[in-house]
Amino acid sequence: MKMKSSKHITHKDLMKVFWRSFTMEWAWNYERQMNLGYAFSLVPVLKKIYSNSKEKLAEAYKRHLAFYNVTPWLSTFPLGISIAMEEQNADDPNFDPESINDVKVALMGPLSGLGDSFFWGTLRVIATGVGTSLAIQGNILGPILFFLIFNVPALLTRYYGLFVGYNIGSSFIEKVQKTGLMDKLSYGASVLGLSVVGAMVATLVTIKMPYKIGTGTDAVTISKIFDGIVPGILTVLFTLFIFWLDKKGWKAAWILLLIAGIGIFGAWTGILGGI
Amino acid sequence: MITPVTAILLALTAMLANGEYFLGSSMLSRPLITCTIAGLIMGDVRTGIIMGASLELAFVGSFSIGASIPPEIISGSILGTAFAIGAGKSTAVALTLGIPIASLVLVIKNLCFIFILPYFVHKADRYAEKADGSGIGRMNVLGGFFSVNLPIGLVVGISYVLGSPVIKTVLAAIPKFVISGLGIATGLLPAYGFALLLKMMINKHNAVFFVFGFALAAYLKISVTGVAIFGACLALILTGYSAYKDNHNQGTGNGPKDNNGGVNKAQTGGINYEDEEF
Numbered sequence: 001m002k003m004k005s006s007k008h009i010t011h012k013d014l015m016k017v018f019w020r021s022f023t024m025e026w027a028w029n030y031e032r033q034m035n036l037g038y039a040f041s042l043v044p045v046l047k048k049i050y051s052n053s054k055e056k057l058a059e060a061y062k063r064h065l066a067f068y069n070v071t072p073w074l075s076t077f078p079l080g081i082s083i084a085m086e087e088q089n090a091d092d093p094n095f096d097p098e099s100i101n102d103v104k105v106a107l108m109g110p111l112s113g114l115g116d117s118f119f120w121g122t123l124r125v126i127a128t129g130v131g132t133s134l135a136i137q138g139n140i141l142g143p144i145l146f147f148l149i150f151n152v153p154a155l156l157t158r159y160y161g162l163f164v165g166y167n168i169g170s171s172f173i174e175k176v177q178k179t180g181l182m183d184k185l186s187y188g189a190s191v192l193g194l195s196v197v198g199a200m201v202a203t204l205v206t207i208k209m210p211y212k213i214g215t216g217t218d219a220v221t222i223s224k225i226f227d228g229i230v231p232g233i234l235t236v237l238f239t240l241f242i243f244w245l246d247k248k249g250w251k252a253a254w255i256l257l258l259i260a261g262i263g264i265f266g267a268w269t270g271i272l273g274g275i
Numbered sequence: 276m277i278t279p280v281t282a283i284l285l286a287l288t289a290m291l292a293n294g295e296y297f298l299g300s301s302m303l304s305r306p307l308i309t310c311t312i313a314g315l316i317m318g319d320v321r322t323g324i325i326m327g328a329s330l331e332l333a334f335v336g337s338f339s340i341g342a343s344i345p346p347e348i349i350s351g352s353i354l355g356t357a358f359a360i361g362a363g364k365s366t367a368v369a370l371t372l373g374i375p376i377a378s379l380v381l382v383i384k385n386l387c388f389i390f391i392l393p394y395f396v397h398k399a400d401r402y403a404e405k406a407d408g409s410g411i412g413r414m415n416v417l418g419g420f421f422s423v424n425l426p427i428g429l430v431v432g433i434s435y436v437l438g439s440p441v442i443k444t445v446l447a448a449i450p451k452f453v454i455s456g457l458g459i460a461t462g463l464l465p466a467y468g469f470a471l472l473l474k475m476m477i478n479k480h481n482a483v484f485f486v487f488g489f490a491l492a493a494y495l496k497i498s499v500t501g502v503a504i505f506g507a508c509l510a511l512i513l514t515g516y517s518a519y520k521d522n523h524n525q526g527t528g529n530g531p532k533d534n535n536g537g538v539n540k541a542q543t544g545g546i547n548y549e550d551e552e553f
Contacts, residue, residue, distance in 0.1 A: 022299035026419035029392045030464035032471065036399055040415040043408035054406045061403035061411060066475055067468040072300040101475055106503060113500030124302070128331060131307050135328035138321040142328060143311045150302050158299065181514075188510035191484050194476055195506030198488025199499045201469050206462030232493035238463065243470035252397045255467055260389050263460025267452040272459050 009045060009087060009166075016044045017079055018162050024072045031256075033069040038079070045083050049090045060086055063101055070108055071115025073154040073161075078107045080165020088173045094182060102189030109196045123150055205235040210273035222271075279436075284316045285357055286432030292349045293424045306330035306352040313356040326356045330373075347384060350431050351377030358439055372439045379446050380430050384423065385457040389464070392422035484509075 024037035042064050050057035070078060082104060089095040131146025176185050209222035226234050245255055266272025288309060295303035302308065307327045314323010330352045355373025358364075395418030402410030434442055477485060484506070491497045491505055 023297050023415060023419070025296040025300050027392065027395065027415050027422075028296065029396050029418075030388055030461050030468070031393060031396060032468040033465075035468075036396060036411070036415040036418060039399070039403070040412050043412055047408050057408075058404055058406040061406060061408065062400070063475075065399055065403055065411070067472040098476065101472075105472070105476070106506070109499035109503040113498065127302075128305075128307070132328040132331050135307055135311075135324045135331075138325050140311070140320070140324060142324055143307045146305070146307045147302060151299075154301070155299070184514040188514040190476060190481050191510040191513060192503065192506040194481055194484040195488030195491070195509070196499060196503050197469060197472060197476065198485040198490070199492035199497070199502035201466070201485075202489050202492035203499060205466045205469065206459075208459075208462075230493065232489070235466070236489055239466040239469050239473075242466050243473055246467075246470055246474065252393060256389060256393050256464075259463050259467065260457070260460045263458070263463060264453055264456030267456035267459055272456075 009048065009083060013045050013048060014080075014083070014162055014166060017041050017083065018076060018159060020044075021076050021079060021158065021162070024075045032065070032067040034072075034075070035065045035068050038068045038075070039064040041075075041079055042082065042086075046086060049083075049086050053090075056090065059097065060089075063097065066101055068104065068108065069112065071112050071119055073119055073157050074111050074115040076158050076162035077111065077165040078104050080162045080167075081107070081169035084166050084169025084173055087170070088177065092177065092182075096182060096186035099182075099186035099189045102186065102193035104193075105196055106189060106192040109199065119154065123153060201236055201239050202232045205239060207234040207238060208273040209234070209271060211271055281316060281357075282432045282435045285313060285353055285435050286428040288312045288316065289349050289353055289431040290424050290428040292353070293427050296423075297419065304349050306348060309349060309353050310356045313353045314360060317357055317360040319360050322360055323356055326359065327352070330355065347377045347380040347427075349427060350380040350434070353431055354434055354439075357435060375439065375443050375446055376430075376434050379434070379442055380427060382446075382449065382454050382457065383426055383430055385461055387422040387426050389457065389460055392418055394418075395422065 020041040020043070021037070023040060024034050027036040028034060029036070039061060042060075046057060046060045046064075050060055064082065068078075082100060085095075085100045085103065089097050089100065127146045127149040130149055131142045133142070134145065135142025173185075176182055207223075209226070211222050212219040213222065213225070214220060223234070230236075242255060242259075245258075263272065291312070292304040292309045295301050307324075310323045310327030310330055311320065312323070314320045314326065317323065330348075351373035354376045358372040395414045399411045399414035399418075402408075402414065473485070487509070488502050488506060491502045492499070497505070
């Protein structure tokens with residue numbers, strides 16, 4: 001790409017992303033969680049940014065169909081940053097597109113930590129408290145207030161998150177670009193992103209092997225034995241196994257069937273235990 | 276009294292409740308809302324609201340954090356309320372009637388999550404290859420509708436017609452290991468998502484950071500947010516953040532000073548990403 005390709009993203013474009021972000025959890029799936037909602041939210045903007053390159057547009061769509069998860073009401077913040085980075089990517093041939101996903105992934109953990117404790121831990125508790133105390137007397141204001149107390153702040157966060165994310169993203173990346181630190185940014189982003197993925201593999205993939213070896217007080221579960229070697233080694237081995245199957249060219253449907261089969265076979269034989 | 280209209284209305288209520296995920300995760304699925312609507316349909320809003328409050332408190336611990344989805348509270352609270360009001364019984368009855376249905380719906384939901392929704396997810400990948408944005412949009416909208424929303428509506432409507440005892444018989448007929456096996460599979464599925472994510476991000480030179488994050492979480496039991504903080508520090512250290520700052524702020528005294536960004540770029544030029552595409 002030699003010409004300046006991206007047309008300027010307007011307020012109207014961002015509003016489309018805002019509305020589309022409402023569907024963030026609609027097609028939530030175990031495999032890649034909010035990926036469809038995230039990509040769906042970005043479609044109109046990406047179409048505009050890459051209006052002159054079908055290949056780059058396809059690449060961008062693929063990028064945003066990767067695994068993503070965040071507290072839904074905060075989802076517009078990483079969306080805003082992604083938009084700013086995609087814009088830069090279209091303008092600058094030296095931009096490293098991998099850094100877009102790295103930054104996204106890096107934000108996932110901290111944003112969710114913050115968001116879950118604020119929205120689930122605080123706001124919902126207040127809304128439920130007010131709502132139930134009225135509803136328990138049969139007062140219709142109970143459900144109404146519950147709905148409003150939660151959703152007004154949630155909507156405001158969703159709205160402003162998008163613009164704050166986009167502005168921070170644009171000004172930061174412009175600065176990085178001017179000072180010629182793009183290599184550093186993408187390297188730093190991959191350090192951070194991969195650390196977060198490593199932590200997520202350790203905490204979000206669940207494998208329990210409750211089958212006991214030995215008798216009486218000496219009995220230990222198979223999980224314990226593996227955890228004695230390296231804690232969580234089963235989850236990382238399983239993830240790498242799937243990684244390997246995918247690299248071998250296994251079709252998605254077969255991998256999913258295999259996983260379902262492993263689960264049911266594991267439960268039938270008692271080798272694998274529930275969560 | 277069981278009428279087809281009531282069954283359809285209850286099914287639509289369930290679909291609206293699940294529709295919260297289409298409407299900004301707006302809490303429509305909580306018992307406070309669903310029981311109120313179910314009460315309205317059954318002709319006793321007041322009882323519906325009161326049951327909603329009790330069920331809300333009973334389910335207060337159930338919410339999704341991070342990667343987990345909430346247990347199936349939609350069908351349980353709607354049908355529990357409908358049965359209890361229909362039979363003129365109390366909230367406790369609503370709860371006991373609701374729970375078997377909630378378990379059945381959870382099984383069905385897991386089946387859909389494992390066997391139906393992935394079809395849409397992977398079809399979206401194919402649309403992405405063709406740069407077809409509206410195709411991706413269709414997969415998002417239809418995927419959520421056919422694999423979660425419609426099944427919940429159908430189960431609620433049919434369960435209402437059949438009644439709670441039949442549901443219990445159906446549940447008893449499904450082998451236990453199938454139910455728990457599907458649960459186990461949902462715990463394994465994120466591994467596939469992470470494998471795909473790793474494919475995009477990892478190469479020989481940065482694989483060590485994956486191990487770093489994993490080890491922090493596995494050995495020190497640090498949360499994902501905590502690991503992100505460690506990762507951010509490591510990233511700033513490795514990229515010489517202080518040198519970057521010195522462009523504007525001379526004399527902070529820490530770190531080597533590179534006043535010229537171009538020099539920095541040359542120094543880090545050894546890290547070459549472009550040729551590491553998978």
